[in-house]
Each structure stands twice: as C-alpha cells, then as structure tokens.
Amino acid sequence: xxxxxxxxxxxxxxxxxxxxxxxxxxxxxxxxxxxxxxxxxxxxxxxxxxxxxxxxxxxxxxxxxxxxxxxxxxxxxxxxxxxxxxxxxxxxxxxxxxxxxxxxxxxxxxxxxxxxxxxxxxxxxxxxxxxxxxxxxxxxxxxxxxxxxxxxxxxxxxxxxxxxxxxxxxxxxxxxxxxxxxxxxxxxxxxxxxxxxxxxxxxxxxxxxxxxxxxxxxxxxxxxxxxxxxxxxxxx
Amino acid sequence: xxxxxxxxxxxxxxxxxxxxxxxxxxxxxxxxxxxxxxxxxxxxxxxxxxxxxxxxxxxxxxxxxxxxxxxxxxxxxxxxxxxxxxxxxxxxxxxxxxxxxxxxxxxxx
Numbered sequence: 001x002x003x004x005x006x007x008x009x010x011x012x013x014x015x016x017x018x019x020x021x022x023x024x025x026x027x028x029x030x031x032x033x034x035x036x037x038x039x040x041x042x043x044x045x046x047x048x049x050x051x052x053x054x055x056x057x058x059x060x061x062x063x064x065x066x067x068x069x070x071x072x073x074x075x076x077x078x079x080x081x082x083x084x085x086x087x088x089x090x091x092x093x094x095x096x097x098x099x100x101x102x103x104x105x106x107x108x109x110x111x112x113x114x115x116x117x118x119x120x121x122x123x124x125x126x127x128x129x130x131x132x133x134x135x136x137x138x139x140x141x142x143x144x145x146x147x148x149x150x151x152x153x154x155x156x157x158x159x160x161x162x163x164x165x166x167x168x169x170x171x172x173x174x175x176x177x178x179x180x181x182x183x184x185x186x187x188x189x190x191x192x193x194x195x196x197x198x199x200x201x202x203x204x205x206x207x208x209x210x211x212x213x214x215x216x217x218x219x220x221x222x223x224x225x226x227x228x229x230x231x232x233x234x235x236x
Numbered sequence: 237x238x239x240x241x242x243x244x245x246x247x248x249x250x251x252x253x254x255x256x257x258x259x260x261x262x263x264x265x266x267x268x269x270x271x272x273x274x275x276x277x278x279x280x281x282x283x284x285x286x287x288x289x290x291x292x293x294x295x296x297x298x299x300x301x302x303x304x305x306x307x308x309x310x311x312x313x314x315x316x317x318x319x320x321x322x323x324x325x326x327x328x329x330x331x332x333x334x335x336x337x338x339x340x341x342x343x344x345x
Contacts, residue, residue, distance in 0.1 A: 016323035023330075041239045048247040053284075058246060068242055075246050079253045084276040086257040087265070094261035105255035114277060160344035165337055168305060171288045172312050172329030174281040179316035179325070187278050194279040195286035202287050202294070210283050217279025218272045225271060 006128045010115070010135025017111035018143040020173030023166035024052050025144050028059065029151020030161045035059035039152055046148040050106065050141060052170070054078050057207070070206075077206045081214060085113040089133075092120045096130055104130065107137025114177040186228060190221030285309070302340050308333035 001009070025046070032042035037059065045055055054075045061071050085108055093101055116133045155161055182188050194217030201209030257263065265273070289309035292298055298306065312329030319325065337343050 016326050019323065020326040020330075037239055041243060044240070045243045045246070048243055049250050051246075051250045054246065054250060058242070062242075068238070068245065071242060072245050072249060076249045076253070079250050081276075081280045082250070082253040083256045084273070084280065086254055087269070088273045088276055090257040090260075090263065091265075093258055094263075096261075101258040101261070102255065105258045106251060108254040110281065117277070163344040165292075165304065165333065165342070167288075168308060168333045169326070169330055171285050171305065171309055172326045172333070174285045175309065175312045175329065176316050176322045176325035178278055178281045178285065179313055180320045181278050187275065190275040190278050191282040194283040198283035198287050199290055202291055209287075210280070213283035214276070214279045217282065218275040221275035221279065222268065222272050225274075 001124075001126050001128060003128045003131045006126065006131035007135040010119070010132035010137075011139045012135075013115050013119070013132075014111065014136045014139035014143075016176070017115065017173060018139060020169045020176070021052065021111065021140065021143055022147050023169040024056070025147025026151040026155065027161060027164075027166040028052070028055055029148040029153075030155025030158070032059050032152075033156075035063040037062070042152055043145070043148055046145055050144060051075075051079055051082075051109070052144070056167075074206045077208055077211060080211050081110075082108060084214070085110075088117060089113070089120070093130060093133075100130055104133050104137060107134075107141055109137075109140050110177075111173065112136045112140050184228075186221045186224040189224050190217040193217045193220040302342075304333055304336040304340060304342060308336050 028046070029042060032045070032055075033039070037045065045058070049055055057074055057078060058071050061074060086105065089108070093104060096104075112133070115136050119129055119132045151161075158164075178191065182191055194213045196213075197216040198209055198213035201212050203209075204212070287294070289303075289306045290297065290299065292303065292305040301307070308329060311332040312325060315328045315332075316325040319328075334343070
C-alpha cells in the first residue's frame with residue numbers, strides 16, 4: 001500500500017476508538033476548570049500530555065489539593081503501561097529514524113497501540129506501516145484536542161456533567177479491544193489473574209495496583225503458554 | 237504558573253514512558269520477554285476495566301443490581317464476544333449504559 005493509503009487506513013481504523021474517547025475528552029475539558037486550571041492550561045495539558053486517564057486523575061488529585069509530587073508520581077505509575085506498549089512495538093519501529101520514532105512515541109495511546117499492533121501483525125510486507133501508525137496517532141490526537149475544546153466551551157452549559165458517567169466510554173472501548181483477544185487459555189488466564197489482582201490491590205497508593213495486576217497477568221500467561229506447548233510436544 | 241510546571245512535568249513523564257523502548261533501536265529482546273509482551277494488552281486493559289466495573293468510584297464495592305457500570309459492562313462484554321466488532325461494542329455498550337442509568341433514575345436530568 002502507498003503512504004497515503006496507509007495513513008488514511010490508520011485514520012479510518014481509529015474511528016470506533018474516537019467514539020469511545022469523545023465522552024472522556026469532553027468530561028475532562030468540562031471539569032478541569034473546577035480543579036483550578038485556566039482554559040489555556042486545560043487545552044495545554046491535552047496538547048502536551050495527551051494521556052486521557054492521567055489527565056483525568058491529575059485534575060481529580062488537584063481538586064483534592066494534592067501536591068505536584070503526588071500528581072507526578074501517580075502519572076508515572078498510571079503511564080508505566082505505555083513502556084510495555086513501547087516495548088511491544090519497538091521491533092517494528094526500530095528501523096525508523098529518530099524524527100519518526102519521537103512523534104510516534106508521543107502519539108502512543110492505548111487505543112493507537114491496539115489498532116497499530118493489529119496492523120503490524122498482518123503478514124503483508126508493506127514498507128509503509130509507520131504511516132498507518134501516524135494516521136492512527138493523528139486521528140486520536142485531533143479528536144482529543146477537539147473534545148477538550150468542546151468540553152471547555154460547552155461543558156458549563158450541561159448541569160452536573162461529572163455525574164453523567166461519561167467515563168464508562170473508556171471501559172466499553174477497552175472491553176472492545178480485549179474480548180476478541182481472549183482466544184486461548186493463556187490469554188483468558190492472564191485476563192482473570194490481572195482482574196483479580198487489580199481488584200485486590202485497588203486501594204494501593206498511586207494506582208500501583210494496575211502495574212501489579214499487569215505483571216501478574218503477564219507472568220501467568222507466559223507460564224501457561226509454556227506448559228501448554230510442553231504438553232503438545234509430548235502428544236506429538 | 238505552578239499548573240504549567242505540573243503540565244510540563246506530566247509531559248516529561250508521559251513521553252519518557254512512551255519513548256522508553258523506542259529510544260533503543262539496537263535492543264533485541266530475549267524470547268521470554270517477547271512472549272510476555274503478547275499478554276500486555278490483555279493484562280493491562282483488563283486491570284483497568286474490571287475494577288472500573290466493580291468499584292466505579294475507585295474506593296467502594298458496588299456489587300448491587302443498581303450498579304450500571306457493572307451491568308452495562310457485562311452487556312458490553314457479551315456484545316464484544318458475539319459480534320467481535322469494535323464499533324458495535326463501544327456504541328452498543330454506551331447505549332446500554334445510558335439506558336440503564338435512565339431506567340435506574342441515575343441521570344442528573
């Protein structure tokens with residue numbers, strides 16, 4: 001496929017993800033003011049940080065009077081999952097020059113990761129898959145900035161917008177990504193263990209339960225995959 | 237001013253996590269790590285979703301029939317399992333959630 005075709009395909013494949021991110025961006029734009037951010041700072045955080053869950057947690061913490069250090073530490077722990085995404089995609093982008101790797105990393109969200117990983121897993125030998133990555137990243141970024149702006153401008157007009165439960169959109173998006181991946185026992189076990197540990201550790205400080213759960217799920221997945229393979233080897 | 241420092245710090249931290257492994261193009265992972273990476277999306281996203289359904293406010297258990305996050309979450313999982321279609325899952329899940337909240341009288345209107 002040509003560069004433009006890859007770029008456009010990346011944009012197009014992100015469309016369902018944009019629907020899921022919209023409510024979250026709008027609610028962030030609406031509520032950031034109450035946490036003490038000026039309109040420019042609200043928009044600036046979306047432009048510069050571009051991390052939905054971290055931005056949302058930051059304004060909740062700010063509203064509760066947390067210090068800079070606490071917000072930064074929580075941002076780090078919540079966003080550590082991106083290091084895992086970075087590791088997963090590294091084999092596919094390592095041939096690219098820095099001027100590509102830096103912006104692609106900036107646009108590496110949960111949603112872009114899911115879509116892009118899928119594209120790289122396809123076996124065609126297109127040399128322009130990074131253009132697909134770029135398209136997916138730009139779609140998510142543009143959508144996020146637009147929704148922040150919409151929340152900023154119109155959020156005040158909607159009474160109690162924080163009570164609408166717009167955050168459910170993120171859960172629906174992640175469910176839509178994960179469920180089709182649960183195709184074998186190790187994947188199902190990884191999900192169950194991650195869920196159990198996340199729930200058991202939900203009151204650890206700085207959202208540390210998330211990383212504990214992720215690692216537990218990964219370890220169980222690998223252990224089961226190895227055992228499953230060993231059993232197969234014995235049968236054949 | 238302090239808010240801008242906060243934002244710049246968050247930018248540095250977030251970018252550092254995303255760029256972390258892209259910064260080392262010569263690095264090759266051992267097979268065990270590569271195998272583990274196959275489980276990253278499943279483990280990470282499930283660890284966000286399930287507490288979001290069972291403890292919607294992040295603190296208190298909500299194992300009750302009036303917890304729209306839990307009910308709509310289960311409906312969304314069912315839609316995803318049957319259709320395996322992302323747009324149908326997100327759209328259908330959100331629709332189910334808001335209908336449930338309306339029905340349960342939880343919408344602030």
